[in-house]
Amino acid sequence: MSNVPAATDGAATAPADPAAEPERYDPLAIEPPIAERWARERTYSLPEELRRNAPAEADAPYYALTMFPYPSGDLHMGHAEIFTIHDALVRHLRMTGHRVLNPIGWDAFGLPAENAARNRGADPKAWTYANIEEQRSTIQRLGYSFDWDTVLYTCDPAYYAWTQWLFLELFGAGLAYRREALVNWDPVDQTVLANEQVVDGRGERSGAIVERVPRTQWFFRITDYADELLDGLDAIDWPDRVKNAQRAWIGRSEGAEITFPTADGQDEVLVYTTRPDTIFGATYFVFAPEHPIVTRRMAGDADYDAFLAEVSRRSDVERQAGKTGYRLPFEVTNPFTGEDIPAFAADYVLMEYGTGAIMAVPIADQRDFDFARQHDLEIRPIIRPTAEDGQLLDELDPATMTEAYLGDGVMVNSGDYDGLAWPEAKARIIADVETKGWGTAKVNYRLRDWLVSRQRSWGPPIPIIHCASCGEVPVPLEDLPVELPDDLDFQVQGSPLDQHPTWKYDVACPSCGDEDATRDVDTLDTFVDSSWYFLRFLSPTDTEQAWPVEAAGGWLPVEQYTGGVEHAVLHLLYSRFVVKAMRDRGHVAADEPFQALLNQGQVIMDGASMSKSKGNLVVPGEVYETYGADALRATMLFASAPEDDIDWADVSPTGIHKWLSRIWRLTLEQIARETDGGPAIDADAAATLDRAVAGAIVGASEDYEARKYNTAIAKLMTLTNAVLDATRQGQGGPSVRSALDHLLTLLAPVAPFLTEELWSRLGNEGSVHDQPWPQADTALLVDDEVELIVQVNGKLRGRITVSAGADQAAAEAAARADDAVARHLDGDVVKVVHVPDKLLNFVVKG
């Protein structure tokens, strides 16, 4: 980088008149010109050849990524926090010798733009880009050192052409398919949703209670990767809570599928159970209400139709409140007992999980227990509880039980299996089931396929053409992107794209040429856009390929990903799936997209989340327009460790501003002394200060490595105080200058503007951000003498000074010579504990 002149004209205008007011720290004056220069000169861009090719080891390549923002408006405090953490990380990495790939873009498709169009008549594209422009300007004003050469927008046809390509790749691999299923319908947003987007029975965005409706929709076959998605978690460095959330979401369970014949011999029903050992306790049988055997057998039954209608109207919340059941007019035979047991249709059994039918064991399953109590069904004890040591406990008495028994025990009333502990019984029964041909061992997952189609219009059109004779035909690659029309009417009820007068008809079947073929009118979920954007950053303008495969091999996985925990099972799971699927198609070498993940905490206010309606909203603008970007950044980082929440009511930008002002003043005073030749601090003070510098380098470096920016800043404050102490009488000299140079270098990732300005005012070469990370002179930190604390029976009784590395004998002698200690050594000394250079503890008896 070229030699940087003083970032403002401040240096040139610094007053030589000693009587004049000293120049005050004015971040609002010094920051904007530097920010503009970084933007103009693309200071933090990586050379294109480096990014488009596999990087060399010697470059110490590092892909640091922060979740790209959704442009719903200007940046909020959460954005400022995560970008600040990420930027401190990136700037520190650069100073420690890494070539950092640090891109930014916008997750620019999505419903808010469409809602703005519907409610205010805005053009979704114009609305989106206006918000992006506002965010970009704030991001640059705050000094975040992104690479502006690789900006991407997911709503740009140059981007979504490749989102559509990705869809077709998956379609070609059989990983994208269309089928009818019971799906989540959001009546407010007027679209279907993925399971991951439904929280507590409500749409994640709209908050509306979702309805379960049968619809033909597009899915990605993420369940093909369920096992790998689960096992892969062990190899990545993510917070446990995110891994656990994904494990729970994938929900692997081991059990068996067993066939139960109907008593009339007409049908065979497959059930899935994780507790085949409890089969002797199966006293009734339950089908999902929509189970095909039931709907076939009950066809034309008005009473049952009424039940079905009732059940499908119930929300999840209602379903959990009580279990609705319908006694079916046939029975099912338990293959192990030969008994015929009553059959029900009930909404607590889900068609979408397992086989849609269960054997009900009320003694050992809480839901079956509840249902049995409600419908007065037999609860048969087939397990006798045992204590931890295997000791038999009292037998269960169904008459008095209030809940199912889930603990350890041995089988009873279970034929040949009596007396076995249940894990053994489970293994034996599965083996016997297989031998007899009644079923097989089976692994099941809670994870469902990813529903990706949306009935919305501000998203990438699904690149499929429907033809009466050829079926679902992919749009030929040369015809990508399938572009959105720019004259959509957002006032219509339902999907604007579907109701566009010409768009879907203006196409012929690519296969047979049939003019009656139509385009698929659904768009892809925004989570599809964001499931691969980290790959596109390598070559965002490439028209030949989605990403350079070679380069992707070198840069992926992203070494450090930072972002919010709200994506634990959405974006973060989808991206993992996409990378694995693309890997299997030969497009990327990595197994995982993100090697390490850092989830920042929330920015809250007085213990509550901020919102306009609560009137406790703080926005970045009001902070940086008062105290500057550096103060905003330092406040965020100092407030807490990155993963902890920040309560804005507890933090003080004024305190940080005061500290930065102090650094400003100390540096300007030093510059004045160097100009005027003022006195130097004495040798003792210089030695003390040099030690403080070495200590700060060691401490701050460790903290930066561990990303504990709050304690790193605390150590820099300590160093500032040391400079203050040393210069109290107005002296300066080389040690003070060195301390300030080091302070600025160590502070650069946190406060990039102040440090850049002062670095150049001190007359240093280049940018402070291009300096190598300082190395401490650790010899300064080695003491000849150390203070040893002396305890008697663990209580502090004295302090003695001994030479460093003194052995126990020497330390003990010195300690006994100390009056304060000797006073407590009346009894018998039974033991002496010596921790070299730290502590001596006498254990005294009596």
Place this chain on the structure above:
RNA sequence: GCCGAGGUGGCCCAACUGGCAGAGGCGGUGCCCUUAAAAGGCAUGCAGGUGUGGGUUCGAAUCCCACCCUCGGCACCA
């Protein structure tokens, strides 16, 4: 209900593999500067033993057990 994180001075927040509890900040108080206020400067721990009860240990904020509270996440998945 299950899983996870966490309870340390008035407040936020530190304390490496157990080893002097307090780094750093906020707030408070006093003084200086000022016509005054704000801003700034200087000084000062202001008093508490780490949520509760046990245990291990020479020694526990740190490890173990039980419990209480707070905050997140997941909850009919057979």
